[in-house]
Amino acid sequence: MTDVAEADLETTITDLMSGQYSDPVRVVAYNTAEHWSEDASEDVAREIMRRLDLCAVSISPTRSCRHRSGRSSTVISVLTVN
Numbered sequence: 001m002t003d004v005a006e007a008d009l010e011t012t013i014t015d016l017m018s019g020q021y022s023d024p025v026r027v028v029a030y031n032t033a034e035h036w037s038e039d040a041s042e043d044v045a046r047e048i049m050r051r052l053d054l055c056a057v058s059i060s061p062t063r064s065c066r067h068r069s070g071r072s073s074t075v076i077s078v079l080t081v082n
Contacts, residue, residue, distance in 0.1 A: 009029075009044075012027065012044065013044060013047055013048060013051070016044065016048060017048055017051070017052075026039060026041050027039070027040045027041045027044045028040060
């Protein structure tokens with residue numbers, strides 16, 4: 001699970017790209033103030049692929065590139081296989 005203090009989209013994408021998670025199976029976005037949650041796995045995967053294309057790197061667990069964007073009040077949680 002992701003620490004709530006670091007559970008924004010940008011941090012989650014950066015952590016995934018840098019190999020901070022082992023065997024992620026799903027990325028869930030939720031906003032308790034607005035009472036909703038959704039599976040964000042496909043959106044996050046597309047964004048990671050877009051960033052890899054921008055950095056012109058191949059997919060590798062040891063490579064990453066940095067990208068900045070705005071922060072949101074939505075919390076992102078990565079579910080992993082233990």
